[in-house]
Amino acid sequence: xxxxxxxxxxxxxxxxxxxxxxxxxxxxxxxxxxxxxxxxxxxxxxxxxxxxxxxxxxxxxxxxxxxxxxxxxxxxxxxxxxxxxxxxxxxxxxxxxxxxxxxxxxxxxxxxxxxxxxxxxxxxxxxxxxxxxxxxxxxxxxxxxxxxxxxxxxxxxxxxxxxxxxxxxxxxxxxxxxxxxxxxxxxxxxxxxxxxxxxxxxxxxxxxxxxxxxxxxxxxxxxxxxxxxxxxxxxxxxxxxxxxxxxxxxxxxxxxxxxxxxxxxxxxxxxxxxxxxxxxxxxxxxxxxxxxxxxxxxxxxxxxxxxx
Amino acid sequence: xxxxxxxxxxxxxxxxxxxxxxxxxxxxxxxxxxxxxxxxxxxxxxxxxxxxxxxxxxxxxxxxxxxxxxxxxxxxxxxxxxxxxxxxxxxxxxxxxxxxxxxxxxxxxxxxxxxxxxxxxxxxxxxxxxxxxxxxxxxxxxxxxxxxxxxxxxxxxxxxxxxxxxxxxxxxxxxxxxxxxxxxxxxxxxxxxxxxxxxxxxxxxxxxxxxxxxxxxxxxxxxxxxxxxxxxx
Ligand SMILES: Nc1ncnc2c1ncn2[C@@H]1O[C@H](COP(=O)(O)OP(=O)(O)OP(=O)(O)O)[C@@H](O)[C@H]1O
Ligand SMILES: [Mg+2]
Numbered sequence: 001x002x003x004x005x006x007x008x009x010x011x012x013x014x015x016x017x018x019x020x021x022x023x024x025x026x027x028x029x030x031x032x033x034x035x036x037x038x039x040x041x042x043x044x045x046x047x048x049x050x051x052x053x054x055x056x057x058x059x060x061x062x063x064x065x066x067x068x069x070x071x072x073x074x075x076x077x078x079x080x081x082x083x084x085x086x087x088x089x090x091x092x093x094x095x096x097x098x099x100x101x102x103x104x105x106x107x108x109x110x111x112x113x114x115x116x117x118x119x120x121x122x123x124x125x126x127x128x129x130x131x132x133x134x135x136x137x138x139x140x141x142x143x144x145x146x147x148x149x150x151x152x153x154x155x156x157x158x159x160x161x162x163x164x165x166x167x168x169x170x171x172x173x174x175x176x177x178x179x180x181x182x183x184x185x186x187x188x189x190x191x192x193x194x195x196x197x198x199x200x201x202x203x204x205x206x207x208x209x210x211x212x213x214x215x216x217x218x219x220x221x222x223x224x225x226x227x228x229x230x231x232x233x234x235x236x237x238x239x240x241x242x243x244x245x246x247x248x249x250x251x252x253x254x255x256x257x258x259x260x261x262x263x264x265x266x267x268x269x270x271x272x273x274x275x276x277x278x279x280x281x282x283x284x285x286x287x288x289x290x291x292x293x294x295x296x297x298x299x300x301x302x303x304x305x306x307x308x
Numbered sequence: 309x310x311x312x313x314x315x316x317x318x319x320x321x322x323x324x325x326x327x328x329x330x331x332x333x334x335x336x337x338x339x340x341x342x343x344x345x346x347x348x349x350x351x352x353x354x355x356x357x358x359x360x361x362x363x364x365x366x367x368x369x370x371x372x373x374x375x376x377x378x379x380x381x382x383x384x385x386x387x388x389x390x391x392x393x394x395x396x397x398x399x400x401x402x403x404x405x406x407x408x409x410x411x412x413x414x415x416x417x418x419x420x421x422x423x424x425x426x427x428x429x430x431x432x433x434x435x436x437x438x439x440x441x442x443x444x445x446x447x448x449x450x451x452x453x454x455x456x457x458x459x460x461x462x463x464x465x466x467x468x469x470x471x472x473x474x475x476x477x478x479x480x481x482x483x484x485x486x487x488x489x490x491x492x493x494x495x496x497x498x499x500x501x502x503x504x505x506x507x508x509x510x511x512x513x514x515x516x517x518x519x520x521x522x523x524x525x526x527x528x529x530x531x532x533x534x535x536x537x538x539x540x541x
Contacts, residue, residue: 184403188396195394198356200382200410200456253398 008155009274010267015159016228017266018166021259023221023239024246025173026214032190032253033210036104036112040097041218042240043123047090048219049226049235050127052082053136076141083165086223087216093123094215098208105207120236127233138226145227158227165224173217174255186210190253238281242269245288309334309491310355310460315364317347317354324350325361326516332460332491332508337482339502339523340495341537342512348495349391351512352462355493356388357381368460385412387458391465391495393449397438401429401448404437408452414459415488422451425481443474450481460491467501479505499537503527511536 027041054060056078058070070078097119104111144161147154177183189196189206197203222239229235242265249264250257268287273280310332317325325347332338340348353359355366357378366373373381382388395404405419423430426447432440437448446466453461463482467475482492482505496502503509506523519526519536526533 181403181406184396184399184407187398188404188407191396191398192394194358194378195390195396196407197378198358198382198388198390199408199452200379201407202377202379 004151005153006271006274007151008153009270011155011163012159012228012273013267013270014263015163015166015266016225016270017263018163018170018259019221019225019262020242020246020266021262022166022169022173022217022224024243024250024258024262025170025255026217026221027240027243028247028252028258029177029186029210029217030214031247033186033193033207034098034101034105034112036101036109037116037244038097038101038214039113039116039240040119040123040236041116041214041243042236042238043120043127044090044094044097044215044218044236045222045225045239046127046231046233046236047093047123048086048222049138049229049231050131050136051086051089051219052223052226053138053231055082055085056138074141075139076143079139079141082138083220083223087219090219090222091212091215094211095208097215098211102204120240124233124236127236131233133233136231138223138231140227162224162228166221169217169220169224170259173213176213177255182209187253241284241288242266245284245291248288248291309336309369310493311365311367312351312355313365313367315354315361315366317350317359317361319350319359324359324515325354326514327364328512328515328517329364330510330517330520332493334459335486335489335491336507337486337492337494337505338508338510339499339506340493340510340512341499341502342518343538344497345514346512347515348512349464350515352388352464352493352495355381355462356386382456383410383412385414385457385459387453387456387461389446389449389453389461389463389466391468393442393445395437395440395445395448395452397436399437400433401435401437401440402433404448405429405433405452405455408455410456412457412459414457414490416457417454419455422454425454425484426451426477442469443471446470446474446478450478458490460493461485463492463494465495465497467496467498475501499533 023045027038030038030041056075058067058078060067062070100119101112101115104115140158145158147156177186185196185201185206189203193203245265246258246261250261265284265287269280269284272283312328312330314327314329315325316323316327328351330338340351342348350359354361357373357376368384368386373384428444429447429451432444440448466478479501482494485492494502494505503523503526509521509523509526510517511519
């Protein structure tokens with residue numbers, strides 16, 4: 001394959017990487033404040049995709065007349081509604097998960113790992129029960145689907161849109177974290193939760209809100225990525241691996257570390273997909289094993305391995 | 309204003325405070341003295357609900373704090389200046405200060421009042437807290453506590469590692485608080501510094517109250533002072 005021929009794969013990798021970054025940022029916010037790794041983060045991502053499918057296709061538990069009216073609405077609107085509503089509908093799952101995780105706070109991270117691993121299993125089973133084991137495709141509105149020809153190469157239009165959506169979502173997260181008092185509180189709480197409490201802030205409430213924010217980011221990433229990846233029960237596990245990997249690469253608490261790590265992982269997946277598509281997921285797992293084996297400091301030393 | 313009644317505080321199974329009692333009146337400055345490991349920091353942590361006493365009671369203006377969460381105790385009007393300052397290094401000075409802002413039933417302080425007291429803070433607002441000197445961090449820590457409108461401020465070794473000039477500034481803040489009707493508990497290693505602002509004194513030894521009384525009494529009795537605080541004083 002020529003170098004130019006790789007360009008569309010690079011764009012795919014970039015789009016994928018930006019979505020991974022969005023996913024990883026939510027994972028990191030939760031890790032920062034709860035000091036627990038949320039292995040069910042990918043399941044929230046999967047729920048986002050399934051809810052989007054239910055809203056957009058539409059397969060909602062509504063009275064038939066109402067459903068018929070909604071089905072007659074142009075796909076563009078249904079897709080937009082899915083993108084905005086699915087994260088809101090997944091948020092309560094995050095609230096319940098946070099509630100269950102509370103007992104692990106301040107304890108050995110192993111408790112959190114076990115609990116959230118169990119929750120990931122439960123949520124995956126729940127998905128199988130409700131939607132079955134088959135794959136679904138989230139339909140994309142005509143205006144942003146299909147492909148176009150450029151430099152004698154075929155480019156997928158939606159990949160560009162997916163990258164754009166991810167950038168907008170991350171920009172919003174950046175503003176929230178860097179420019180609001182809530183963001184300052186999240187950072188201070190991740191650094192020293194005791195001091196934050198002693199200043200009069202309700203840490204429990206803060207944790208719920210951070211979990212809601214992280215959940216919505218995961219669900220939104222699930223919606224945006226659904227047309228690219230397809231929707232299947234196992235997608236939650238496939239999504240938690242890059243989150244984990246990105247945080248190991250980019251360091252806990254570093255916004256740009258997560259973005260850079262996300263793009264890096266996305267590129268690896270995208271490019272390995274160019275040569276052998278069946279290897280693109282495997283490449284991610286191999287990268288995870290390599291990184292954890294040689295440089296585990298990113299995750300545990302609160303410092304980026306990219307800086308080292 | 310604050311009554312600590314016969315508290316026992318533990319870290320796990322190790323008991324750090326044994327039957328500790330003392331009172332702080334409105335606008336009173338109480339200094340808590342004692343050797344390393346005597347339980348001074350633990351006493352402050354007990355008041356804040358960070359390390360909860362297993363026995364006894366702590367009352368603020370007659371209301372028990374024992375069943376309250378730390379953030380509720382802070383909102384009731386207790387400010388904390390911890391010994392290691394505990395400023396968030398990745399936030400600017402302005403943001404660190406802003407995280408302290410809250411209203412209570414006590415006197416409210418504005419950011420400009422705080423920068424008047426600690427004028428260097430004016431020029432440091434945009435700086436990442438990570439780059440501050442020890443003295444500057446202490447100014448942020450005290451300023452942050454004031455912005456929380458406290459009726460009582462807990463100072464844990466406020467002079468530790470500071471230049472004499474800054475120690476003087478800190479002491480004059482404590483005196484100013486007193487004039488404004490705000491009480492302080494000042495934990496100190498350096499008894500001379502503490503006695504220069506204190507109204508009353510509690511001496512802790514191995515987690516128990518070894519002596520309490522008026523600061524004047526201790527200042528007037530060098531033999532007693534030597535006995536309680538060792539030859540170093
Ligand atoms: N987090 C903790 N876990 C277990 N034991 C602790 C902890 N913090 C303090 N202690 C113990 O409790 C006792 C009282 O400690 P505390 O920190 O209150 O003393 P202090 O008077 O503030 O001493 P210093 O002057 O060194 O600050 C000591 O024996 C100490 O070892
Ligand atoms: Mg101490």
